[in-house]
Amino acid sequence: MLTPKLDHLIKQLQILPSVGQKSAQRMALQLLSKKRQQGINLAAALDIAMKEIIECRHCHSFSDDEICPICRDSRRDSSLLCVVESAADVMAIEQSGAYRGRYFVLGGHLSPIDGINADDLHIDELIARIKNEAISELIIATGSTIEGQTTAFFIHDAVCNHVTKITRLAQGIPMGGELEYIDSITLHQALQNRGSL
């Protein structure tokens, strides 16, 4: 017989990935007993993030403003474009520290079996961007899964007449691995050893 607001908080905390009943309960009680102000701060950060973070109009990564900090940063090399499936992949590559170019987030990978076709991703926009910008190298960093590789070949075929150098992250990323779960060192090596597609 829990007091309703505590019961509700414990249920809500379980929307977080890998948080079950037991951890949710521990989280709620620890915040209530010792970290009320920090809990209020977390609630505010969460509310603001959910309501105000948008997709960058230029690369489709998460952004506070219309154009994200990476697209705005004039120190980054605009002739390098790295295509990834998700904003989580952008974060993983950024954390490897091995890349100083631009990004483009597809919003997923092709998967005809799940009904995900080129129209469901930002592929047309990517092709238009490649045609309009002076890109010296396109790095296709989709996942090392069957769908990620299918997506890579699809993009390669669509743009190979418009960009001379198209590369792919080096193998070293284990087969079946999703980018966002790969450690920084492996990502670093995969970026450095990238080869022609």
Place this chain on the structure above:
Amino acid sequence: MLTPKLDHLIKQLQILPSVGQKSAQRMALQLLSKKRQQGINLAAALDIAMKEIIECRHCHSFSDDEICPICRDSRRDSSLLCVVESAADVMAIEQSGAYRGRYFVLGGHLSPIDGINADDLHIDELIARIKNEAISELIIATGSTIEGQTTAFFIHDAVCNHVTKITRLAQGIPMGGELEYIDSITLHQALQNRGSL
């Protein structure tokens, strides 16, 4: 180079127990990509809980109102009083389903070495409550640590003239416990308190 509101959210999520940088990042990205409305609901539940949950005036457990649902529930046995260290202990006992009496939360255990004396806990209030109410059994369910036991003896000595029956949770082998991993003191007590099969 993360967009500031996302960076802030990832930092704030790490106030949660056993949430590090990697899990905080995974939580933030999953909420942003797929669960925005649920994230907003969690933020609201958290904010309300931190600002509005108070201590029950009667038992010091967490409560939405001045008196908590357990203290208000007329179906519970008011002649049984169980003394625990924290509101988390109340939840654990409630979840066992084995108890239908009332509770009293001390707010910790005696620990002179850490400067925690009787004045820092609700011990005077507990003694007053025992003197005022018709309690047939006082169950002292403080922790099975040195401090928990010291606290149990202190309470016992203070109220033994006012209540006939004072009990303590049975000590023994936990369910699923392998004998070879149980400490000697627990084994000693489990042997001394052995019962018929």
